[in-house]
Amino acid sequence: MRIHTGEKPYKFDVCDKSFNVGTCLQSHMRIHTGLKPFQCDFCNKCFTEKGTLRSHLRIHTGEKRYQCDVCSKSFNHVGNLTKHKVIHSRLIKCDVCSKSFTLESQLTAHMWHHTGVQPFKCDKCGMRFAKNSDKLRHDKTHMGQKPYKCDVCGKSFTRQSYLLQHNRSHTGEKPFKCKFCGESFTYPPSLKVHMIKHTGLKPYQCEVCEKEFNRKCDLVRHARTHSEDKPYECEVCNATFIRKDSLDIHVSRHSGEKPYQCNVCRKSFSHKVHLNRHVKIHTVDIPANCDRCRKSFKNNFYLQKHIKIFHK
Template identity: 40%
Template sequence: MHTSYTCTHTMKKHHTAVIDVGRHFSNQSSYKKHLCNCTGPYQCDQCGKSFAHSYIYKRHLRVHTGEKPYQCEHCKRAFSCLNNYKRHLRVHTGEKPFQCDQCEESFTWLSTYKDHQRVHTGEKPYQCDQCGNSFTRLSSYKDHQRVHTGEKPYQCDQCEKAFSRLSHYKRHQLNHTGVKPHGCEKCEKSFFSLRDYKRHQRVHTGEKPYQCEQCGNSFSLLSSYKDHQRVHTGEKPYCCEQCGKSFRFLSDYKKHLRVHTGEKPYRCEQCGNSFSCPSHYKRHLRIHTGEKPYHCEQCGKSFRFVNVYKKHLRVHTGEKPYSCEECGKSFSCPNYYKTHLRIHTGEKPYPCEQCGKSFRVLSECKKHLRVHTGEKPYWCSRCKRLFAWPSSLKLHRCVDVDESSD
């Protein structure tokens, strides 16, 4: 049976309050050694702290004097503590002594290594009292607290923009300098942050360290892995306040908000058309560039849009996936299928504004309008006579041929 020894001198900080806590020791020698640190012979005149050893006491004095005797030869940064100096040298040497047994990723700092372990264990020891969100790292927890307090302690001197996170502030500073210090040796792409650079490396290595236990899919990004988990859990954490619709992914949620705001941030410089979605904008650009990236291997025809390309493939395969339940007729194109259904439902959604007559198909409505407008877009190349409908032009040509033969 072990005897517990408790120190009554130790103080521990917890949030904003300082409380007395008893520190426990499993044996008497550890307890006595610790007690010397609390009541040791070397006492600081400025803050009252006591130390058992003179070298620890002298090191502590540098907190008050500001002395930093250990200077880095590479970057001239100085340190008050030898251990901190040695740890700093790893930045220049690239040494990463802490390796993860599960994914073999290596780390420069012990604290970062311990944080990383929680990726595998799923442990999130830091929980927010206000919203219940949990975090693997203390720094992430502290950053999150500013979401509730609104605090933005990091302010840019050049544009006065403020940030809640130091990493965001530092990344923003590079926007002013234009410096991208992390360059990829394989594709010459450069990055503002080391994290983005490391993530980019997986494009070349093909590494996908985050694997889903339920379906086996692997992901190169932790964020993509977390997004994927919602496919299995059914979680849709992004809810629209205006219509109540929920979304699994933040990108889909932001895209949806533009339905309500009418925002179209992606503008074509060539024709002025604007788009709410980047994918629609990129698709539109092909109209100007003439790019047709979808190529049919059977007939060599190319297509600008993937949906048109897929529709075309059915010409070769004969596939008709849209089947009418009423009469059994099948269609290769959803538009043809929907138009066909109107035969059974009797729906005629295209009314003529001038006479009220309705039509099942939009093209029929447009043709009918020529009765009112007098438009005759079809003309005979021989006699220059005009016609409102292609059928009338064909009939005219047949009559013309018959008369010529007579």
């Protein structure tokens, strides 16, 4: 009844603030005492309110229970959903493709897709970025700042969101589901790339040759073929490359390391792409028979798997 009458019998002597419920008074008192009795089991951070702890836990669990009824985007806190809903009432449109944005800075970064301009350059390796926030995040890779560590394998990350995504590789969780075929994925970008199989959409177009790509990173790599930008440099001989995987292949020639081994013939390779190309030799459909149990197989690859499981 006090909600309707406005009665607030619980008064705090320090600041004279009044409350209609005793528990609200107790919560308020912690502001003055500094007491934080509710502790997170994941990171040991403490809170004055149990509800605040519950909201915080969603950062670790990845739970996003609050969904926007306009665009279906989900959030872990109702306050974030409230802020998000504002964007549907005040949007800035791109004059080229009509895509909408909430902030002028987002539109500026987006225009790179049409102009190719990436104004933010890393002083260490020369890589360029459309947004300063992306450049600052990249800077941490040079400074070695990776404060978020996986408890399972010890791998560290620059952002907590990257760690949460990585954790799914251990749990097997695949929360992102294709609405067309039901296939599930661990990461949103994987689902986005998969969706192209159904839609055929290639939204990223090269301004120079008009070639289209389904991923932004593919367009970025391709754009370097039209310029002299080769941001990946070999520390041994100073040779430069457009792509990081090209540098990795090159570096292995200096070290002689061949970490990728074929499970069928045990031949080793310096790079995974070379192994994948080699494996196709074993998967050609030439029937193969097992000498021990006379069972037949489609090709030698499946025969070797059979022998490994049943005869070793």
